[in-house]
Amino acid sequence: MSTSSPTSPVSVSRLGYVNFETPDVARLTEYYTKVMGFALVDESPQQVFLTTGADHHCVIIDKAEAAAGRSIVGYEIHEELDDAERRLKAAGLHGERRTDIGPGTPDVLVLTEPATGATLHLYQEQDPSGVRPTFDQRPSKLGHVAAYTTSTNGMRSFYEDAMGFRWSDSIGDFFVFLRCNGDHHAANFMQSDEMKGMHHIAYEARDLTHLQTMIDNLARHGYQLYWGPGRHAVGHNIFTYHKDPDGNHIELFTQLDVMLDEDKGYFEPRPWHEHFPMRPTTWEADAAAMNMWGPIPSGAIKR
Structure with a gap:
C-alpha cells in the first residue's frame, strides 16, 4: 500500500x-x-x-x-x-x-x-534484454534528452510538481536542467517560439578512453563531430556532438555531475568546479556556460 x-x-x-x-x-x-x-x-x-x-x-x-x-x-x-x-x-x-x-x-x-x-x-520495469555489456563503442546508457518548449517555467513546474524531478541548473531564463536521480539531468528544455521538437539526445561513455573509442568509430564510418570535445560548465560533462543519418543532434559525453545527497544539495566535488560546494544555480548566458574549453560554433545552439 x-x-x-x-x-x-x-x-x-x-x-x-x-x-x-x-x-x-x-x-x-x-x-x-x-x-x-x-x-x-x-x-x-x-x-x-x-x-x-x-x-x-x-x-x-x-x-x-x-x-x-x-x-x-x-x-x-x-x-x-x-x-x-x-x-x-x-x-x-x-x-x-x-x-x-x-x-x-x-x-x-x-x-x-x-x-x-x-x-x-x-x-515500473522493462523485460530483460538478455544483452551482456561490452567494452566496444556501445554507450553505457541513454543519458538525457533535450527538447524545445515555449515555456521553460511551465515545463519545470510540470516535471517538478507532477513527475518528482528536481532542478539542477539554468542558463539565463531560457535553458533549464532537471534531474530524477543522482545524474545532473535526465531532461533539459530550451525556450523557443520558433524551434520545436527534440534539441538533442545524449548517450554516456564510461570514461574518456571509452569516449575516444566511440568517436574513432564515428570517424571510421564517416561521421564527423560538429562540436567538441569540450566541457560544459553546466553539468561539467565532457561532450561531443554529431548528427545521425536523419540529422538528429547526438551528444556523446562523460563525467557528468552527480548529486550524491539530495538533503545536502550539492554535487560531488570535482576539481573543475567553479564553487565548493557546487550547488544548483542560474548561470549567466554566455559562451563559458556552454563550453569551458572554447567557443560555440555558429548554429550549434539554435533558438
Missing part, C-alpha cells in the same frame, strides 16, 4: 527510452547497430527496438513519413502504476493505462507532455 499523498508527485527513478520516427528504418538501424554499437533486440519492417544493456530497449525506431526525434519518452518509476495514475488524476492530469504498447513494456501509463505534445510513458 502506498504511503504517498494523493497530490504528491510521481516518483520517477530514471530515463528509460526514447523514440525516433524515420522514413528509412533500415538506415537508422544500421547507424545504431554498426556505428553506435547498440544491440538489436526486436524488429519488424515498421519498428525496431535497441538497447545498450539489461533493459529490453532504450531506443525505439518507428517508420514514418518524416524524420523526428523524441516523439515518445519513457520513464521508469519507483512505485506501482496504480498509485501513479491516482496521483496524476488528483493533480488534474489524465493518463491512459495501456498493455499493448509493444515488447518489453507490458504495462504502461501514457500521458501527454504539456507545451511539446510529446507522449510520455511511465512504467
